[in-house]
Amino acid sequence: MSTTDGAQADPDEDVATLSPAAARARFAGGRATATSGWCQGYAQANVIALPRELAFDMMVFAQRNPKPCPVLEVIDAGQVRADPGGAVFSAPGSDIRTDLPRYRVYRRGTLAEEVDDARPVWREDLVTFVIGCSFTFEHPLLAAGIPLRHLDAGRNVPMYRTALRCRSAGRLAGPLVVSMRGIPADRVADAVRISSRYPAVHGAPVHVGDPAALGIESWDEPDYGDAPALQPGDVPVFWACGVTPQAMVLESCPEVAITHSPGHMLVTDARDADYLVP
Amino acid sequence: MSTTDGAQADPDEDVATLSPAAARARFAGGRATATSGWCQGYAQANVIALPRELAFDMMVFAQRNPKPCPVLEVIDAGQVRADPGGAVFSAPGSDIRTDLPRYRVYRRGTLAEEVDDARPVWREDLVTFVIGCSFTFEHPLLAAGIPLRHLDAGRNVPMYRTALRCRSAGRLAGPLVVSMRGIPADRVADAVRISSRYPAVHGAPVHVGDPAALGIESWDEPDYGDAPALQPGDVPVFWACGVTPQAMVLESCPEVAITHSPGHMLVTDARDADYLVP
Numbered sequence: 001m002s003t004t005d006g007a008q009a010d011p012d013e014d015v016a017t018l019s020p021a022a023a024r025a026r027f028a029g030g031r032a033t034a035t036s037g038w039c040q041g042y043a044q045a046n047v048i049a050l051p052r053e054l055a056f057d058m059m060v061f062a063q064r065n066p067k068p069c070p071v072l073e074v075i076d077a078g079q080v081r082a083d084p085g086g087a088v089f090s091a092p093g094s095d096i097r098t099d100l101p102r103y104r105v106y107r108r109g110t111l112a113e114e115v116d117d118a119r120p121v122w123r124e125d126l127v128t129f130v131i132g133c134s135f136t137f138e139h140p141l142l143a144a145g146i147p148l149r150h151l152d153a154g155r156n157v158p159m160y161r162t163a164l165r166c167r168s169a170g171r172l173a174g175p176l177v178v179s180m181r182g183i184p185a186d187r188v189a190d191a192v193r194i195s196s197r198y199p200a201v202h203g204a205p206v207h208v209g210d211p212a213a214l215g216i217e218s219w220d221e222p223d224y225g226d227a228p229a230l231q232p233g234d235v236p237v238f239w240a241c242g243v244t245p246q247a248m249v250l251e252s253c254p255e256v257a258i259t260h261s262p263g264h265m266l267v268t269d270a271r272d273a274d275y276l277v278p
Numbered sequence: 279m280s281t282t283d284g285a286q287a288d289p290d291e292d293v294a295t296l297s298p299a300a301a302r303a304r305f306a307g308g309r310a311t312a313t314s315g316w317c318q319g320y321a322q323a324n325v326i327a328l329p330r331e332l333a334f335d336m337m338v339f340a341q342r343n344p345k346p347c348p349v350l351e352v353i354d355a356g357q358v359r360a361d362p363g364g365a366v367f368s369a370p371g372s373d374i375r376t377d378l379p380r381y382r383v384y385r386r387g388t389l390a391e392e393v394d395d396a397r398p399v400w401r402e403d404l405v406t407f408v409i410g411c412s413f414t415f416e417h418p419l420l421a422a423g424i425p426l427r428h429l430d431a432g433r434n435v436p437m438y439r440t441a442l443r444c445r446s447a448g449r450l451a452g453p454l455v456v457s458m459r460g461i462p463a464d465r466v467a468d469a470v471r472i473s474s475r476y477p478a479v480h481g482a483p484v485h486v487g488d489p490a491a492l493g494i495e496s497w498d499e500p501d502y503g504d505a506p507a508l509q510p511g512d513v514p515v516f517w518a519c520g521v522t523p524q525a526m527v528l529e530s531c532p533e534v535a536i537t538h539s540p541g542h543m544l545v546t547d548a549r550d551a552d553y554l555v556p
Contacts, residue, residue: 059337060352064363074338076448085342085445167363170354196556199477204556277555278474278482 016040020267021091024099027267032101032116034156034263040139043201043272044265045072045088046131046242047100048249049258052077055127057170061248062129064167068176068244070200072270075128088130088268097122102261104246109253118258126258131242132201133265134179136272140194146187153229156263157181158222159241163215164206166244174248177223178206178214179241182234191237200275207238214238223247224262294318298545299369302377305545310379310394312434312541318417321479321550322543323350323366324409324520325378326527327536330355333405335448339526340407342445346454346522348478350548353406366408366546375400380539382524387531396536404536409520410479411543412457414550418472424465431507434541435459436500437519441493442484444522452526455502456484456492457519460512469515478553485516492516501525502540 015023015038023039035044050058055077062069073088075081081094089096097118105113105121115121134157138148150157157179164176183191188208196204207214220227224243230236249257260266293301293316301317313322328336333355340347351366353359359372367374375396383390383399393399412435416426428435435457442454461469466486474482485492498505502521508514527535538544 056334056337059334059341060354063337063349063352064361071341074341074447076338083342083445167361169352193556199555277477278471 020269021094023267024094027101028095028098030116032264035101035265035267036135036151036156036263039267041271041273043072043088043268043270043275044133044135045268046133046245047096047128047260047266048131048245049096049126049128050254051123051256052125052127054171054254057172058127058129060169061166061172062131064169065176065244067202067206067240068166068242070132070202071129072132072200072268073130075130077125077127082130088270089266091269096128096266100260100264100266102264104259104261106246106249106254106257106259108255109250114261121258123256129245130266130268131245132275133242134202134239135265136201136275137195137198139272141191144190144194146183146191146194149182149229149231149234150226155226155229157225158228159224159243159262160211160214160216161223161247166248172248172252174244174251176206177241177244177247178238179225180211180222180228180236180238182228182230183237184231185233185235188235188237195239197277198275199277202240202242205237205239208235211236211238298547299372301545302369302372305379306373306376308394310542313379313543313545314413314429314434314541317545319549319551321350321366321546321548321553322411322413323546324411324523325374325406325538325544326409326523327374327404327406328532329401329534330403330405332449332532335450336405336407338447339444339450340409342447343454343522345480345484345518346444346520348410348480349407350410350478350546351408353408355403355405360408366548367544369547374406374544378538378542378544380542382537382539384524384527384532384535384537386533387528392539399536401534404534407523408544408546409523410553411520412480412517413543414479414553415473415476417550419469422468422472424461424469424472427460427507427509427512428504433504433507435503436506437502437521437540438489438492438494439501439525444526450526450530452522452529454484455519455522455525456516457503458489458500458506458514458516460506460508461515462509463511463513466513466515473517475555476553477555480518480520483515483517486513489514489516
């Protein structure tokens with residue numbers, strides 16, 4: 001890989017201040033990295049592409065489960081970027097098949113492979129759903145002085161499959177997946193208040209406190225992401241997670257599904273502030 | 279019609295305190311009335327049913343135009359009520375074909391008829407979309423002391439087709455329809471602030487001020503609803519309107535579409551407060 005294709009990381013480059021288009025060009029050029037900290041102020045997003053025959057079911061699944069599956073954009077079958085009216089991802093030259101740093105390919109409910117370029121496995125009938133990500137509300141939590149333990153520890157946020165069921169839609173069903181952040185007891189109310197103002201990116205927590213009440217048994221071994229890093233006095237706070245569609249894929253077994261790899265998100269052209277209510 | 283089927287209005291009945299299920303039973307029994315003021319505290323909603331072959335396009339149209347088309351619930355083809363997990367409309371005995379006071383039937387983009395009972399015109403392949411209504415944020419506006427001139431005048435809110443285009447989706451396209459409320463200049467900021475906390479029911483206004491900038495020419499003759507009733511010093515404030523799908527139907531000409539009649543809404547089991555953010 002050469003420097004001209006962007007695959008080689010420049011150690012002096014400040015990825016926090018890159019434009020989303022420049023970041024996507026790096027990833028399209030072969031750079032395969034987690035996107036935490038890239039392009040601050042811009043919304044990152046989960047991605048799942050499914051065959052068109054399941055696209056309506058997916059839209060209804062998302063509508064019935066808006067906390068884990070807030071749809072920010074739909075890219076039509078045969079298209080590789082959002083239509084020009086879309087704030088999320090409509091830049092000329094963008095290509096949803098290459099602009100993520102890493103993809104997962106699921107076949108009939110099994111993780112078949114991870115790839116950096118999804119073009120060889122893409123199909124013309126795939127409809128792509130861009131789904132909100134909690135990175136968007138992590139920035140205002142930090143700005144309010146609320147510590148985020150996984151960032152301090154240099155880890156990915158822990159994510160757990162729960163015993164809670166999503167509402168099903170047609171042929172699609174699965175469990176709710178949550179992300180967990182340990183929040184100091186005297187800041188839990190602030191974390192709830194601030195995240196609730198971002199309903200399009202998972203919004204308020206779904207649960208505060210006892211993980212056993214969610215059916216979480218393997219506390220130290222999350223189903224996705226890294227082990228939790230709580231500090232004394234922290235309360236576990238659980239938010240609905242955009243990995244929920246991947247758990248749905250494991251259970252619903254579509255012929256094919258192509259998603260981002262956890263932590264390797266789509267960097268969109270939308271600003272975090274676009275999703276702030278009121 | 280007999281009193282036992284609810285068709286005969288009881289002049290002593292206080293419709294504001296009826297349960298949603300009781301109100302829907304009245305409408306199913308033959309009572310054909312506008313629903314403003316019914317079942318206070320419960321969300322009322324727009325309804326549009328389209329053939330399944332257009333259902334995915336409709337979901338994407340709604341996703342691309344969330345301000346006029348916030349989808350609260352989807353009722354699958356062949357079903358007459360929401361599935362049991364739905365907060366909106368899942369009461370046993372409910373039937374979307376009868377529980378609205380009045381329906382409009384569009385055929386190939388033309389308003390063909392208005393009916394009180396949609397069963398004779400229903401089709402098994404119709405998918406029903408329940409869409410948020412600005413009635414939900416009118417209550418907190420009133421509670422904050424903001425006058426609503428159309429209510430004071432005993433009129434329906436005026437609604438206008440604008441020159442603004444919705445983002446299209448597949449075979450569906452059309453103009454943005456807005457509702458207009460005249461707000462005293464010193465309360466416009468409050469009206470914006472309060473309505474913005476209800477993003478699932480149209481949220482913040484799309485435009486404040488000059489109607490000509492929206493391409494509105496026939497100010498005194500709105501396309502839907504009644505003539506405006508502004509007071510001196512009022513500023514016209516425009517919100518995205520749930521009649522937008524009906525304007526889309528006029529332009530996109532599906533084989534059939536069944537909607538509520540403007541002002542004759544679905545009274546849901548969801549509370550206005552369920553849609554309050556944060």
